[in-house]
Amino acid sequence: MAKRIKLPSFVKWLYPNLKVKRWFLLATLGIFLFATGFAVMNDGIALGYLELEFREAVYRVTGSTQRVAVPVGVLISTLGVVAIIVGFKRMLNSIISVLLPSDEGRIVDVIYSRQHLSRGPKIVVIGGGTGLSALLRGLKEYTNNLTAIVTVADDGGSSGKLRHEMGILPPGDVRNCLVALADTENTMEKLFSYRFETGTLEGHSLGNLLLAGLTDMAGDFRKGIEQVGSVFALRGDVYPSTLEQVVLVADLADGRRVRGETAVRAARGQIRRVHVEPGDCHPIPEALAALEDADLIVLGPGSLYTSVLPNLLVKGLREKIRSVSAPCVYVCNVMTEPGETDGYGVADHLKAILDHCGQGFVDVVLANKEEIPEEVRVRYAKEGSEPVQGGAKAVERLGAKFHEASLVQTGPAVRHDSRRLARELIRLLFKLKPMGERIALVDAYLLSHKLRQEP
Structure with a gap:
């Protein structure tokens, strides 16, 4: 290079x-x-x-x-x-x-970055869990026009407690996305991720409590999120997939019906189908508007049945994704998840989405092609997890294009590398949708130049 x-x-x-x-x-x-x-x-x-x-x-x-x-x-x-x-x-x-934080760097770089990124592609990401926030960290280096639509089916941990005790939507996944989109990410992460270890607040994170307090003050979860966004200068928007209290329900192959996200994860049975209750819950108008204007829609990464699909089961959301012109890319997980996707390959993940959303819902599947180190594979195998195997022909038979790249973050844990993943998605956008349609010529050139410069 x-x-x-x-x-x-x-x-x-x-x-x-x-x-x-x-x-x-x-x-x-x-x-x-x-x-x-x-x-x-x-x-x-x-x-x-x-x-x-x-x-x-x-x-x-x-x-x-x-x-x-x-x-x-x-x-x-x-x-x-x-x-x-x-x-x-x-x-x-x-x-x-x-006016700017002390670690913002040279003022010319800050001005240029913000002006350039404000004209970047409009990308909507849908999911939940740590995978979604990791993706946002990478994408915010290319554009400020990001929208995260986040699942609200979580009923465990600090989020579950606040949901049951205060009647608010679970704030955990939303909190992680807010942190990921913040300009001052390090400061915000330290603040929002602090977790109490003793007393009546044991197990709660400060960020969850802050969101709960703002929701109580504003009387609306969405307004509470907006309050956080106005303070921390987010490089995008975060919306819950619905404002209604939904419960995830899974039908298993052995005939059992399991209610609640935590129970679904712990059921350890092959999942046939999931749905949400109430079935007539609706998305918020802002989420639908973001999908209407999107240049790219990204599903995942995240738990297939408990993070990605619950959003798509909200009435009106998957119909909007089908109706818009933006290509839809599914980012497949790197490893299988015990109790959810045991033995699944890339095509099995895609088939589960198509079974719930219909044929032709996904345009491209993005999968990892990098080998997982043997010692890491052995450790994950003890927990019942294994690498998700690719299969271009099987994916294409289901009606989607198959694209693979090296997406893994090196280390003891197997995770998507946020920068690599974001870079591949931007490259896919160049291939799938001419940038000149939505982005000024000079910005398209600078974006492509940045992609060429990166390894």
């Missing part, structure tokens, strides 16, 4: 679409008009006198011959331009450094 050339900081101010150069030129014009107007008012006497005295002082130092005067004049003009640029830059830094 060619070595990337690092541009000087001042050159970055010439980047397109920063919306800075136009105002700098306007301010320079204002200085010129002020000086001209002042000269008109007093017939040029005041400025003319100052100009004459300054010129004579320069001549006394350098001489007044043409050979010397021209370069000296150019030098003085250049110094004037530099003084204007430095002055305006220092003024901007003084103002904005008060």
Whole structure:
């Protein structure tokens, strides 16, 4: 890979679409008009006198011959331009450094990043659990036009307690997405992920409690999320798939019917079908509007039956996904999940979605092709989990395109690498939908350039 050339900081101010150069030129014009107007008012006497005295002082130092005067004049003009640029830059830094967090980096990089990302592709991701938040962390490096539609079927842990005791929607998955989309992610993660270990609050995370408190104050879970978003400058929106209290129900192959997400995970039986109660729950209008405007819709990654499918069972949500023109990509899990997808391959995951949503619902399946280290496979096997095996032909027989890439994050745990996954999804978007339809040409070029630069 060619070595990337690092541009000087001042050159970055010439980047397109920063919306800075136009105002700098306007301010320079204002200085010129002020000086001209002042000269008109007093017939040029005041400025003319100052100009004459300054010129004579320069001549006394350098001489007044043409050979010397021209370069000296150019030098003085250049110094004037530099003084204007430095002055305006220092003024901007003084103002904005008060408004931005201390770890935001160079102001030109911040301005460029925010202006460029605000014109990025509109991507809607649907799911829940840690997989969804990991994906958002990667995608926010390419666009600010992100929407997360999150499952609200969780009934375990801190979320389950708050749901049963306060009657609010489970905040856990929503909290993780809010943290992932925050500009100041490190600070917000420390705050929101702090978990009490003793007392009556034992087991609760501070983020869940904050969302519960804001929901109680605003009287609406959606407004509570908006309050958090306004404080932490999110690079996207987070919506619950529905505002109704839903319960996940699973029908197992042995004839059992299990109610509740936690019970479904613990049932350890082959799942035939899942549905939600009440069956007539509806999505919120903002989620439907985001799907209508989307350039790309992404399902997962996340638990197939307890994170991805519960969203698609909300009445009106899967119908909207079918009706819009945006391609739908399913990100398949890297490992099977005990009690949910034992023995499943990539095509089995896709078939489960099609069984619930109908043929042709998914356009592309994105799967991992990287080998899992043997020692990691052995450890996961003891827990009843194994790598999900690909199968391009089986996927294509079900009516979807198959795309695979190296998506695994190296380490003791098998997880999707957020940067790799986001990069592959953006590359898929380039292939599936011409970027010129929704994104300015210069932004499409810069986005593709970024993809080429990354390994």
